[in-house]
Amino acid sequence: MLEVRDITCVFGGLVALDRVSFTAQRGEITGVIGPNGAGKTTLFNIVSGIYQRTAGSIVFGDLDVSGLPPERLARHGLVRTFQNIELFGQMTVLENVMVGLHTKSTSGLLACALRLPWQRREEKKIRSRARELLDYVGIPDLADQSAASLPFGQGRLLEIARALALEPQLLSMDEPAAGLNSRETWQLGELIRRIRQDGVTVLLVEHDMELVMDVCDRIIVLNLGQKLAEGTPRQIQENRAVIAAYLGEG
Secondary structure (H helix, E strand, C coil), rough: CCCEHHHHEECCCCCEEEEEEEECCCCCEEEEEECCCHHHHHHHHHHHHCCCCCEEEECCEEEEEECCCHHHHHHCCCECCCCCCCCCCCCEEEHHHHHHHHHCCCCCHHHHHHHHHHHHHHHHHHHHHHHHEEEEEEEHHHHHCCCHCCCCHHHEEEEEHHCCCCCCCEEEEEEECCCCCCHHHHHHHHHHHHHHHCEEEEEEEECHHHHHHHHCCEEEECCCEEEEEEECHHHHHHHHHHHHHHHHHH
16 A cells, blocks of 8 residues: 655755665554664654655555645545644544544535535534544543543544544554553554554554554564564564664674
């Protein structure tokens, strides 16, 4: 589904990524890991259209999406979440999910202003679907709360619900377990599996090795801006180069 080809990124004289290539197969959970400074965040931001690559290309399905901005990638089905939760705090939990659904709304400004019958029907469907997504991620009872009032773990679930509202083909998740306790991390793992089972391919950048090894089908390891290894969780766990990189050995 996603093919990253020889991605290179240079900031000034610093080579953050050096000819990194990998694929994310349809229907799988692909993890990207590596020590601090390995280039994970830079790679993730290039794939999601926030950073521009210096060289290389990104192919999503049959489409070359190299250099496309995040909003255009989302229209093609490539959606991301953020390590630092990005919510509309002044809105309710339900309204945050509805924002994602409104990107696919067909009602124009005039129809919304005049509250025309088809606009009201569409808005009712959007509200209903938003409630379904809140139930999907496990926070249906929080619909009317302010998003700003949510604890971190529930805010993470809300962000995932809003991302799912865009009907992604591939969901890129940037360290979703950051700031979660062990119980919340376990629940997150169950949710990620369910998302994959329901037909969404997942690309996961994560520091929590227990979560990565538990949910990922394949893992890409970066170190010092280069791809160090690729394989199944067991293969990565037994890879001497990976072990050395994490332990800081030469």
